[in-house]
Amino acid sequence: MINNIITMKQFIKLSTRLINKAHIIGITKAPQRYIIEMTNSERGGWYLFGVGYWWSNTNLISICETHNKQDYEIIKKYIKDL
Secondary structure, three states: OHHHHHHHOOEEEOOOOEEEHHHEEEEEEEOOEEEEEEOOOOEEEEEEOOEEEEEEOOEEEEEEOOOOHHHHHHHHHHHHOO
């Protein structure tokens, strides 16, 4: 049971999703909105004879104060408690 409690503290529970805190790159405060930048496991690239490139996509979660009031307050509290 203690392991379950510790594991659940690693997540932020929103109304329609769970966010793993370990995958948050950053949170930007915009006017009446939080934008959460998440890591993505989709990565790729190539390297050949000293030349190449690397790419990855970043997922963004936008939480608006007017449309997602409950989630907005959860993120606001999360940031305040840091």
